[in-house]
Amino acid sequence: xxxxxxxxxxxxxxxxxxxxxxxxxxxxxxxxxxxxxxxxxxxxxxxxxxxxxxxxxxxxxxxxxxxxxxxxxxxxxxxxxxxxxxxxxxxxxxxxxxxxxxxxxxxxxxxxxxxxxxxxxxxxxxxxxxxxxxxxxxxxxxxxxxxxxxxxxxxxxxxxxxxxxxxxxxxxxxxxxxxxxxxxxxxxxxxxxxxxxxxxxxxxxxxxxxxxxxxxxxxxxxxxxxxxxxxxxxxxxxxxxxxxxxxxxxxxxxxxxxxxxxxxxxxxxxxxxxxxxxxxxxxxxxxxxxxxxxxxxxxxxxxxxxxxxxxxxxxxxxxxxxxxxxxxxxxxxxxxxxxxxxxxxxxxxxxxxxxxxxxxxxxxxxxxxxxxxxxxxxxxxxxxxxxxxxxxxxxxxxxxxxxxxxxxxxxxxxxxxxxxxx
Amino acid sequence: xxxxxxxxxxxxxxxxxxxxxxxxxxxxxxxxxxxxxxxxxxxxxxxxxxxxxxxxxxxxxxxxxxxxxxxxxxxxxxxxxxxxxxxxxxxxxxxxxxxxxxxxxxxxxxxxxxxxxxxxxxxxxxxxxxxxxxxxxxxxxxxxxxxxxxxxxxxxxxxxxxxxxxxxxxxxxxxxxxxxxxxxxxxxxxxxxxxxxxxxxxxxxxxxxxxxxxxxxxxxxxxxxxxxxxxxxxxxxxxxxxxxxxxxxxxxxxxxxxxxxxxxxxxxxxxxxxxxxxxxxxxxxxxxxxxxxxxxxxxxxxxxxxxxxxxxxxxxxxxxxxxxxxxxxxxxxxxxxxxxxxxxxxxxxxxxxxxxxxxxxxxxxxxxxxxxxxxxxxxxxxxxxxxxxxxxxxxxxxxxxxxxxxxxxxxxxxxxxxxxxx
Numbered sequence: 144x145x146x147x148x149x150x151x152x153x154x155x156x157x158x159x160x161x162x163x164x165x166x167x168x169x170x171x172x173x174x175x176x177x178x179x180x181x182x183x184x185x186x187x188x189x190x191x192x193x194x195x196x197x198x199x200x201x202x203x204x205x206x207x208x209x210x211x212x213x214x215x216x217x218x219x220x221x222x223x224x225x226x227x228x229x230x231x232x233x234x235x236x237x238x239x240x241x242x243x244x245x246x247x248x249x250x251x252x253x254x255x256x257x258x259x260x261x262x263x264x265x266x267x268x269x270x271x272x273x274x275x276x277x278x279x280x281x282x283x284x285x286x287x288x289x290x291x292x293x294x295x296x297x298x299x300x301x302x303x304x305x306x307x308x309x310x311x312x313x314x315x316x317x318x319x320x321x322x323x324x325x326x327x328x329x330x331x332x333x334x335x336x337x338x339x340x341x342x343x344x345x346x347x348x349x350x351x352x353x354x355x356x357x358x359x360x361x362x363x364x365x366x367x368x369x370x371x372x373x374x375x376x377x378x379x380x381x382x383x384x385x386x387x388x389x390x391x392x393x394x395x396x397x398x399x400x401x402x403x404x405x406x407x408x409x410x411x412x413x414x415x416x417x418x419x420x421x422x423x424x425x426x427x428x429x430x431x432x433x434x435x436x437x438x439x440x441x442x443x444x445x446x447x448x449x450x451x452x453x454x455x456x457x458x459x460x461x462x463x464x465x466x467x468x469x470x471x472x473x474x475x476x477x478x479x480x481x482x483x484x485x486x487x488x489x490x491x492x493x494x495x496x497x498x499x500x501x502x503x504x505x506x507x508x509x510x511x512x513x514x515x516x517x518x519x520x521x522x523x524x525x526x527x528x529x530x531x532x533x534x535x536x537x538x539x540x541x542x543x544x545x546x547x548x549x550x551x552x553x554x555x556x557x558x559x560x561x562x563x564x565x
Numbered sequence: 566x567x568x569x570x571x572x573x574x575x576x577x578x579x580x581x582x583x584x585x586x587x588x589x590x591x592x593x594x595x596x597x598x599x600x601x602x603x604x605x606x607x608x609x610x611x612x613x614x615x616x617x618x619x620x621x622x623x624x625x626x627x628x629x630x631x632x633x634x635x636x637x638x639x640x641x642x643x644x645x646x647x648x649x650x651x652x653x654x655x656x657x658x659x660x661x662x663x664x665x666x667x668x669x670x671x672x673x674x675x676x677x678x679x680x681x682x683x684x685x686x687x688x689x690x691x692x693x694x695x696x697x698x699x700x701x702x703x704x705x706x707x708x709x710x711x712x713x714x715x716x717x718x719x720x721x722x723x724x725x726x727x728x729x730x731x732x733x734x735x736x737x738x739x740x741x742x743x744x745x746x747x748x749x750x751x752x753x754x755x756x757x758x759x760x761x762x763x764x765x766x767x768x769x770x771x772x773x774x775x776x777x778x779x780x781x782x783x784x785x786x787x788x789x790x791x792x793x794x795x796x797x798x799x800x801x802x803x804x805x806x807x808x809x810x811x812x813x814x815x816x817x818x819x820x821x822x823x824x825x826x827x828x829x830x831x832x833x834x835x836x837x838x839x840x841x842x843x844x845x846x847x848x849x850x851x852x853x854x855x856x857x858x859x860x861x862x863x864x865x866x867x868x869x870x871x872x873x874x875x876x877x878x879x880x881x882x883x884x885x886x887x888x889x890x891x892x893x894x895x896x897x898x899x900x901x902x903x904x905x906x907x908x909x910x911x912x913x914x915x916x917x918x919x920x921x922x923x924x925x926x927x928x929x930x931x932x933x934x935x936x937x938x939x940x941x942x943x944x945x946x947x948x949x950x951x952x953x954x955x956x957x958x959x960x961x962x963x964x965x966x967x968x969x970x971x972x973x974x975x976x977x978x979x980x981x982x983x984x985x986x987x
Binding site: 159163218227233234243245 | 581584585615618619621622623626628630631633634635637638640641644645647648649651652653655656660661662663665667668712713714
């Protein structure tokens with residue numbers, strides 16, 4: 144007998160017919176002897192409908208008072224879901240009880256609409272599990288220290304599920320979603336992209352933050368921090384798929400030291416076309432130059448991603464970085480007026496038509512020559528590399544946007560990602 | 566400065582446009598210097614939509630476990646309403662905060678879908694009022710001793726508003742609804758029917774229980790018990806109606822000893838065509854005969870309304886009573902098989918085509934001849950009276966259903982109800 148947490152997205156909960164199928168799937172796990180906690184999202188479209196009503200009344204205001212009420216309103220979508228799923232389970236002959244976040248309680252801070260989970264009391268849930276019940280808990284929400292309802296922000300139900308699994312020390316947390324796992328890269332760009340049977344947390348974090356949209360990044364961080372075994376799998380398989388098959392489907396996100404990890408050097412290719420590149424040429428190279436350039440950018444609340452500063456010649460250096468494409472114009476203006484004069488830069492150039500392509504893999508730690516293999520593959524396709532940045536388990540290059548698909552395909556092939564590693 | 570509770574029904578909350586109007590009306594009261602607590606219902610149609618979803622999953626089951634989930638689901642309708650109204654108030658420049666029943670908390674028993682309020686903690690609400698905020702509280706719901714959400718049953722928001730007013734010792738509780746007050750009788754039957762500017766609790770209770778549908782009867786009982794001044798008034802007046810005018814509109818439900826009470830002997834005519842009459846003729850008149858007849862009826866969970874037993878002749882008597890028309894066939898069967906043989910009744914006759922018409926008035930206590938004036942008026946119209954029953958402040962007659970409208974009109978005229986009393 145294992146303690147398992149299931150999470151179902153809004154599409155899976157989109158109609159009473161679909162909720163009935165979720166209930167049948169959960170019942171299958173219960174009948175196999177497992178203890179189940181289920182965290183469903185709101186029925187698809189419901190959160191948007193609710194927030195739309197609020198927006199009609201207050202199109203622009205974002206005071207804490209309005210945000211508090213938004214959470215009061217939006218949290219009801221999940222409350223309806225858990226009640227309906229509990230009824231569907233009871234109709235299947237499975238004992239079940241539903242709880243809103245405040246009933247567990249799931250304690251959060253008071254950052255309305257984007258709260259963070261602080262602790263989860265497991266007593267009530269454990270008592271119900273011990274009594275043979277399936278416990279259905281609202282995703283996406285909690286209660287702050289003053290007893291107000293909070294929500295975790297879009298995609299927060301993934302985080303709720305992982306946090307509940309962590310609090311209960313669950314054996315595994317299964318995220319049922321509309322993709323059947325994590326792929327070596329986006330199959331829309333590389334048809335040969337292969338589903339990974341497992342991936343490490345660190346790789347998953349890099350993949351998630353680099354643009355792969357399978358899991359909310361915070362839920363992956365949470366799983367890593369509390370060492371929750373996390374599996375992403377398809378919610379579109381028939382509910383009566385044999386349990387053994389279902390239990391091993393999708394992608395397991397696990398720890399490096401776990402057994403069964405694939406031994407590939409590179410696990411996947413991530414990409415991101417939302418960035419823009421900015422360079423200050425010939426700035427005076429003296430201590431404090433980086434903060435002199437990036438300080439005003441940070442003060443304007445603009446996130447900087449890649450940062451490159453090369454060695455200097457004749458007391459001058461070139462300084463480059465990337466920002467989100469939406470912040471490009473604002474950043475250029477800012478630099479022109481507040482930074483160029485102070486730094487003695489001889490030129491300011493920018494390019495919003497770039498993209499970032501990265502290879503990600505735990506194996507890069509112990510293998511040499513991985514980056515050069517990347518550069519060679521790109522060079523063979525005639526792709527010019529504009530910037531390079533590396534971390535322990537990834538290497539990213541900034542290239543012209545128009546080469547993105549070509550680069551991803553070339554790298555996928557260069558690292559043999561279409562083939563299952565031995 | 567007064568502390569006022571407003572209650573708005575589902576129609577008033579039916580769209581964001583209407584919610585905005587409710588907010589403007591509440592803001593008007595706040596700007597006049599009053600402290601306001603507002604109890605809105607769910608947006609019209611929402612509770613039915615939510616319960617409809619649940620019904621699709623569990624058409625028949627009514628176990629306590631399912632009922633608990635129904636409350637979990639149905640209570641969200643009001644939670645959305647309070648959040649939206651709080652936002653609309655903030656947009657009007659009025660400080661406001663919303664609470665679900667469990668946040669106040671409004672403590673109830675655990676009778677899911679028809680819970681009763683047991684106590685209301687006023688601390689949190691008082692603190693917000695003292696801080697200058699309008700407090701918006703969900704109607705229709707509370708929390709049971711184990712922390713589960715409960716609902717009070719249909720129309721429960723009236724009761725919530727009155728209970729909140731009682732807990733806060735509010736100066737007045739205003740029920741904004743789609744009628745503009747309590748009438749001497751149904752204006753659809755008597756066009757001359759007149760709105761009462763005030764009515765006593767006892768009269769209102771009799772009017773409510775006799776078929777007048779203005780207020781949920783439990784809310785009136787609650788108001789009587791805790792001496793809450795209750796006013797029923799129209800939600801269809803413009804929001805910018807001068808406050809003094811609005812504050813004195815509708816019907817005040819108050820205490821007999823209050824000043825300003827109308828001094829009419831009869832305040833209104835109530836009627837009910839949902840009843841059926843049953844008579845057992847020539848039963849042996851001996852001690853225990855009433856319970857011998859009505860015991861099996863009560864055991865079958867059938868409510869009995871009017872009960873009449875006349876003096877006996879030759880050791881035999883006739884025993885009559887009325888039940889809800891839906892229970893007529895079942896009651897007749899029951900009597901035939903289980904009661905007639907044991908009581909030696911010589912005949913069992915029934916009539917489902919009857920109605921009950923009642924005159925209600927506190928003044929009947931101190932005036933003689935009121936009932937005979939009623940009987941004379943009916944007699945002048947050639948209406949035969951089948952049964953008579955009286956209480957301290959009402960006299961009811963059972964007559965043929967086809968005479969109902971005629972009887973109501975004749976009585977309305979006989980007691981000069983179209984004229985405001987001196």
